[in-house]
Amino acid sequence: MAHRVSNFRKHYSDRQSNLRVLVDMDGVLCDFELYLLESYKQKYPNEPCIELQDREGFWVKDQYEKLKEGLGANCVNVHNCKGFFKNLPEIPGSIEAVKELSQMENVDVFLCTSPLNYYKYCMQEKYAWVEKHLGKNWLEKIIITKDKTVVNGHVLIDDKPNITGAMLQPSWEHIVFTSCHNTGTNLHGKRRLDNWTDGTWRDLIEEFKKRVG
Numbered sequence: 573m574a575h576r577v578s579n580f581r582k583h584y585s586d587r588q589s590n591l592r593v594l595v596d597m598d599g600v601l602c603d604f605e606l607y608l609l610e611s612y613k614q615k616y617p618n619e620p621c622i623e624l625q626d627r628e629g630f631w632v633k634d635q636y637e638k639l640k641e642g643l644g645a646n647c648v649n650v651h652n653c654k655g656f657f658k659n660l661p662e663i664p665g666s667i668e669a670v671k672e673l674s675q676m677e678n679v680d681v682f683l684c685t686s687p688l689n690y691y692k693y694c695m696q697e698k699y700a701w702v703e704k705h706l707g708k709n710w711l712e713k714i715i716i717t718k719d720k721t722v723v724n725g726h727v728l729i730d731d732k733p734n735i736t737g738a739m740l741q742p743s744w745e746h747i748v749f750t751s752c753h754n755t756g757t758n759l760h761g762k763r764r765l766d767n768w769t770d771g772t773w774r775d776l777i778e779e780f781k782k783r784v785g
């Protein structure tokens with residue numbers, strides 16, 4: 573164990589000037605919204621649902637509850653089920669992109685994710701998801717936190733439009749990853765990354781690398 577720790581330190585100590593990129597999981601790497609909708613329709617075929625193009629606001633359960641009392645609890649039942657987080661599909665291109673990102677010179681990538689308070693399956697399954705889609709090495713890059721503002725980094729790519737916590741001025745710049753729930757949201761000047769497939773993420777990273785280097 574001691575040997576592993578010292579290797580880990582050495583790996584990072586040589587690269588203090590690297591760009592540290594924090595990448596959120598749900599809504600950025602994993603398609604939480606799509607899978608929730610599909611699973612919801614299967615579990616509650618006779619209840620109304622909200623198609624992705626009609627999603628508004630970060631908390632899916634709140635919008636369902638407004639649609640009809642009790643539906644918010646249904647949403648929670650869906651995502652609290654065993655297997656939900658493990659089986660999330662990838663956001664198109666996300667795996668390939670973060671793998672490429674991690675290979676870029678002078679860049680360190682970390683996965684920065686906030687688990688549900690109902691952690692019975694979610695926590696373990698997030699690890700399983702990372703191992704399945706990205707490989708064992710990536711398990712060392714997972715940062716689990718309910719407060720991302722205290723995590724140190726240069727960039728945070730996250731679909732939640734408003735990230736708050738103990739630090740009023742986090743070290744990172746928040747790049748909002750476009751998701752069905754935030755397309756109409758006022759980002760108050762924050763920039764977006766719309767997808768992993770059109771290559772614009774590379775320009776964004778290159779721009780940040782210049783700032784850090």
Ligand SMILES: [Mg+2]
Pocket residue numbers: 596597598599600730731732
């Ligand atoms: Mg997210």
